[in-house]
Amino acid sequence: MNRFVLAAVVAISCLGTAATAGVTEQDLxxxxxxxxxxxxxxxxxxxxxxxxLETLNKGNVENLVPAWAFSLGGEKQRxxxxxxxxxxxxxxxxxxxSRMWAIDVKTGEELWQYDARLxxxxxxxxxxxxRGAAIYGDxxxxxxxxxxxxxxxxxxxKVVWNKKIADYKEGYSYTAAPLIVNGLVITGNSGxxxxxxxxVQARDAETGELVWTRPTIxxxxxxxxxxxxxxxxxLNASWPGDMWKTGGGATWLGGSYxxxxxxxxxxxxxxxxxxxxxxxxxxxxxxxGDNLYAASRLGIDPKTGEIKWHFQTTPREGxxxxxxxxxIAFTDxxxxxxxATADRNGFFYILNREDxxxxxxxxxxxxxxxxxxxxxNGRPIYNEENRPGAPNAxxxxxxxxxxxxxxxxxxxxxxxxxxxxxxxxLFYVPSNEWGMDIWNEPISYKKGAAYLGAGFTIKPLFxxxxxxxxxxDPNTGEVKWEYKNDAPLWGGTMATAGGLVFFGTPxxxxxxxxxETGEELWSFQTGSGIVGQPITWExxxxxxxxxxxxxxxxxPLWGGEVAKHVNYLNQGGMVWTFRLPKKLASAN
Ligand code: CA
Ligand code: CA
Numbered sequence: 001m002n003r004f005v006l007a008a009v010v011a012i013s014c015l016g017t018a019a020t021a022g023v024t025e026q027d028l029x030x031x032x033x034x035x036x037x038x039x040x041x042x043x044x045x046x047x048x049x050x051x052x053l054e055t056l057n058k059g060n061v062e063n064l065v066p067a068w069a070f071s072l073g074g075e076k077q078r079x080x081x082x083x084x085x086x087x088x089x090x091x092x093x094x095x096x097x098s099r100m101w102a103i104d105v106k107t108g109e110e111l112w113q114y115d116a117r118l119x120x121x122x123x124x125x126x127x128x129x130x131r132g133a134a135i136y137g138d139x140x141x142x143x144x145x146x147x148x149x150x151x152x153x154x155x156x157x158k159v160v161w162n163k164k165i166a167d168y169k170e171g172y173s174y175t176a177a178p179l180i181v182n183g184l185v186i187t188g189n190s191g192x193x194x195x196x197x198x199x200v201q202a203r204d205a206e207t208g209e210l211v212w213t214r215p216t217i218x219x220x221x222x223x224x225x226x227x228x229x230x231x232x233x234x235l236n237a238s239w240p241g242d243m244w245k246t247g248g249g250a251t252w253l254g255g256s257y258x259x260x261x262x263x264x265x266x267x268x269x270x271x272x273x274x275x276x277x278x279x280x281x282x283x284x285x286x287x288x289g290d291n292l293y294a295a296s297r298l299g300i301d302p303k304t305g306e307i308k309w310h311f312q313t314t315p316r317e318g319x320x321x322x323x324x325x326x327x328i329a330f331t332d333x334x335x336x337x338x339x340a341t342a343d344r345n346g347f348f349y350i351l352n353r354e355d356x357x358x359x360x361x362x363x364x365x366x367x368x369x370x371x372x373x374x375x376x377n378g379r380p381i382y383n384e385e386n387r388p389g390a391p392n393a394x395x396x397x398x399x400x401x402x403x404x405x406x407x408x409x410x411x412x413x414x415x416x417x418x419x420x421x422x423x424x425x426l427f428y429v430p431s432n433e434w435g436m437d438i439w440n441e442p443i444s445y446k447k448g449a450a451y452l453g454a455g456f457t458i459k460p461l462f463x464x465x466x467x468x469x470x471x472x473d474p475n476t477g478e479v480k481w482e483y484k485n486d487a488p489l490w491g492g493t494m495a496t497a498g499g500l501v502f503f504g505t506p507x508x509x510x511x512x513x514x515x516e517t518g519e520e521l522w523s524f525q526t527g528s529g530i531v532g533q534p535i536t537w538e539x540x541x542x543x544x545x546x547x548x549x550x551x552x553x554x555x556p557l558w559g560g561e562v563a564k565h566v567n568y569l570n571q572g573g574m575v576w577t578f579r580l581p582k583k584l585a586s587a588n
Pocket of ligand 2: 192193269270320322
């Protein structure tokens with residue numbers, strides 16, 4: 001290199017450093033291809049959780065070793081469901097009780113910690129978890145259990161702004177990773193068991209000022225730039241009386257962004273209360289009692305918050321089959337742009353990406369009882385005798401007819417994200433095989449109190465396992481292989497071009513499987529249950545893998561007959577980072 005070229009290179013790299021404004025829209029859009037960082041929830045806005053890295057592969061994964069571990073410390077060791085973010089040599093993680101850390105990715109040393117000061121009366125339904133941060137510009141963002149969204153300076157951890165999403169005293173909270181699109185921070189809300197109203201909100205990422213809001217339940221008004229915009233749906237078109245006012249539909253798992261169609265996709269949870277007889281607008285099954293847009297996926301215009309399309313998985317939902325599960329954009333074998341989503345209700349759906357229209361559905365768990373299938377319009381073919389009966393006014397406790405329904409209310413699949421391999425064309429779906437006794441009871445709405453009108457007992461379907469990781473072909477619905485696990489699976493999966501599928505178990509094992517056969521190729525005992533979401537990236541020519549360990553989440557809160565599979569598990573709170581040392585990368 002001659003002196004002139006050297007000088008030019010130095011000048012450019014200095015310029016690059018001086019001009020840095022942190023993470024750009026372009027960086028976020030390119031996240032699924034950039035292997036040196038992990039900038040988005042889902043390892044790319046399409047949420048595929050697929051890495052093109054193949055340095056680590058089937059032939060050398062046995063040489064994967066711990067690089068460092070980091071303890072979340074304190075007495076706040078509860079479920080750790082976070083997906084880490086990696087940028088510019090720093091890892092950002094969130095933890096139980098609304099805490100966040102910045103960690104040096106090379107050494108595992110803490111750079112800063114932020115603890116949200118939570119009020120006494122927070123009302124999280126299902127453990128004090130958090131599912132991860134977002135990054136944009138020089139800020140990192142995360143939501144807190146008292147239903148706030150906080151922007152922190154990524155270098156110092158100092159608060160840039162802190163805004164209220166909703167009133168925690170009414171039962172609202174926040175646990176999902178925020179989504180950043182075109183300079184907006186986009187959030188949902190949690191609290192579907194308290195008669196709240198689901199909503200998606202978009203804020204200016206720099207200032208935190210609200211730009212638009214979109215409620216998920218028909219009859220409620222949206223806003224744009226501080227003024228009312230349009231009503232969601234048509235008042236009372238699918239809800240009787242005033243039930244829509246406390247209609248649920250929490251957007252508690254956050255959303256995704258499909259750049260190809262310029263559409264945000266958010267899911268809405270169960271309609272409230274669980275007792276579906278109170279939300280029945282007629283016996284005709286003509287759509288007047290569907291309770292839109294609860295238990296639905298919504299396509300939303302990112303500029304205005306207007307709903308572009310909707311697809312309801314469970315009309316007049318009555319089993320707590322929230323419709324929030326992640327929607328993954330992919331291209332099918334014929335080159336069609338599709339969405340895939342595995343619903344709580346036990347069916348795996350393929351939708352058209354342009355308009356959300358139904359393409360196909362396949363059962364992904366065994367012995368589904370509430371519906372015999374999905375018809376050509378995407379509507380469930382109900383087994384009405386498997387709907388828990390209306391409360392019985394003449395009995396002492398008011399209990400209606402009890403039924404045994406499959407899946408249980410915790411779902412064929414709950415929040416834990418599946419992944420999609422661009423190499424095999426398969427989805428890797430963490431699922432559970434269980435059912436429940438469920439019955440309805442009388443209920444009336446009371447601010448800040450549980451609003452279910454139902455009781456339940458969860459039961460495993462099989463003696464030897466509940467958890468089931470399945471490799472599914474989205475073109476046929478065929479399950480290519482299955483990995484069974486005693487305890488219910490509650491963490492995410494990740495696929496890599498190296499032919500590996502990573503996931504963890506409540507028993508504490510972090511595992512790499514062969515993506516074509518399901519054969520276990522590597523595992524490591526992390527010391528507590530894994531309910532987190534693995535990531536991988538490349539640092540100094542070596543491939544790294546990280547997962548958080550720390551048992552908790554919803555499963556241990558609801559005993560039933562599942563308890564004996566999990567009640568011996570120990571809590572924890574660790575970040576485990578592994579690397580494939582250069583000298584071992586080609587050892588095999
Ligand atoms: Ca990346
Ligand atoms: Ca729910």
